[in-house]
Amino acid sequence: MKNNLFAKRMENIRASEIRELLKITEMPEVISFAGGLPAPELFPLVEIAKISSEVILEDGRKALQYSTTEGYLPLREKIAERLHRVFKTTVSTDQILITCGSQQALDFIGKVFLNEGDVVFCESPSYLGALNAFRAYEPRFIEVPTDDDGMIPEELEKLMLTCSRRKLIYVVPDFQNPTGRTWSVERRKKLLEIAQKYGVVIIEDNPYGELRFEGEIPASLMSLDNTGTVIGLGTFSKIFCPGMRLGWIAADTDFIEKFVLVKQGADLHTSTTSQMQVNRFLEKNDIDMHIAHIKDVYRERRDTVIEAMEREFPRSVRFTRPNGGLFTWAELPEGLNARKLLEISLERKVAFVPGASFYACRPKDNTMRINYSNMPEDRIREGIKRLGEAIYELSSISSIAV
């Protein structure tokens, strides 16, 4: 009865597979590689408690009041400075808009740019949360063949020529969710060339770039761009904490102007309180030292999960060895279905996310995303052991050798 009341776009919006899964994995006995959650034991509670209370006592009439849509100026300044220092960009403060996490930025991108049927090019696989946000605006996705160095430029250019309504290219070049892959600088340059040639906007989503365990941070797309082609998304969720929902959009002011209009209608502004608290945290504490600590912990967990997979998984299972971020990505031999594997592994109280829903167009059912940031090492070892057993069991049930 009610169904004819809803807008047509609602037919495209589906529940995220991860979200539904997270409900199961909230049971404490489940070893979960499913979420993308930071390690809560690393949140600097004492410092955050201190600054939270100080901001209210010293400046509460401002911190609890309505504020400007663009965001709290001192925080925007700090973000611009930090982007310059860490990612070599040259964005100014007025090119920063504060959002409720970078998920909100993804929604705004859909709202500002996408008419029904406009084309969004994305990696194969791509970030599920972005695909879901864009789907509300009824675009057409084109999945671009992608290898360990990023999108394959020749393939992208071939696909560009197949359609006229090209609008956006969405990429996560650093420690991609879900694969953990990082693009080569060569590929970044090629992407920019192609985007500029065809007048397409690039969305560079970079929540994990600072969580690099080895080597130098490569040139960001934004730092390579001097034409305003790239819109950068960032967040405090992975380097500080996700609960406060603080992210940002960095872009040409022509774009920021539109995002501000959209943000005004969407929620007026992001929490003044959270913005002033994070700003004060950055003033009173050394966030670089905090990030270094997070990286030390995650590096060990990455080592642990890779070692365990090498030991416990059949040789025929391939997986990525990321130099940073939160995820590794595994591919089972053809014919083995990761959703079925999940059923078996849940019986063993182990969860992960089947990879199919990370593909915009052509799901590969034999893929899976494994998160390693949210658990101590002994749980990781035990979880991967059970997951290995589940793979052998699936192989035997499916009569497909591994």
Place this chain on the structure above:
Amino acid sequence: MKNNLFAKRMENIRASEIRELLKITEMPEVISFAGGLPAPELFPLVEIAKISSEVILEDGRKALQYSTTEGYLPLREKIAERLHRVFKTTVSTDQILITCGSQQALDFIGKVFLNEGDVVFCESPSYLGALNAFRAYEPRFIEVPTDDDGMIPEELEKLMLTCSRRKLIYVVPDFQNPTGRTWSVERRKKLLEIAQKYGVVIIEDNPYGELRFEGEIPASLMSLDNTGTVIGLGTFSKIFCPGMRLGWIAADTDFIEKFVLVKQGADLHTSTTSQMQVNRFLEKNDIDMHIAHIKDVYRERRDTVIEAMEREFPRSVRFTRPNGGLFTWAELPEGLNARKLLEISLERKVAFVPGASFYACRPKDNTMRINYSNMPEDRIREGIKRLGEAIYELSSISSIAV
């Protein structure tokens, strides 16, 4: 160049007149009746500082982590209980979704319900922020003739028959923004009958209902409805503080399900930290006592602004005498333009919002919204005095007697 990149919907999204105005009125020497800001001197800073720090120290790993899209369960329970106690509704906890202020709820309503060209019926005038949020979804607005008791039912029914794509009726029945008017119960019942007869959903936006200075809270539309026709919006912005951005949608679970899907794509969830802090505030403090205190202060300010307008304004200026909320609404004699009045009054360092932009279709240029919650009484008196002088000046310039 960039303009052809933007989605068509962006042509409908304009900067809010209030927002632009608020930039001017941030200068401390300006006496501003323009914003809709609560009085920041009433924020309970000591208590909020205390609970902010306690939540982080005692439960920070949860408070700073990702959480469920629906919102923090204990807070949803408290909202459901409160709605029952104050507004006599029977909504259960699973009928509550936490949003980033009720502005976000307005955006979600557009997203869930509106196809391009769908009809939204609204009061004349109506809340600007709602009109702007809905505009992103390209509806057609129909302005329904409205008097001091609410929409005129016969007029609404006549207008219902003029169109086939009727979808929503948006109303603020208690101390409406911008007019301060409250609907009679009789009119509420009639509205429900008509909505049910034509299968149209009612949005009852109620940010001010608890700020009643005289008399009893009348039956809310939601409490009168037993068919799931009404979607209720609420917020902590006016009874607690707006800076944290906490509001809610109360609706039939069929609707909530859709809103949750949309919220997931829009920002995953509202700040866990803010939700747990407000929840703790409600546990440890008496919010009713706090609201009683706010009401005492605003009642005096309402008395002051009305007395001052009676004294300082020409008799031909009509204005509302609200029994609660934050606003009064004035109508200048025909032919006097409130935008021109604003120019004159800004020279005298007094601001208000011209009323034209609160009309979805047919702006009345001689109207203005006056906020009285944000200033002490001596400033209100001085501001209205200057505004009165400005009206006389405008009358003389325009050669229209007042």
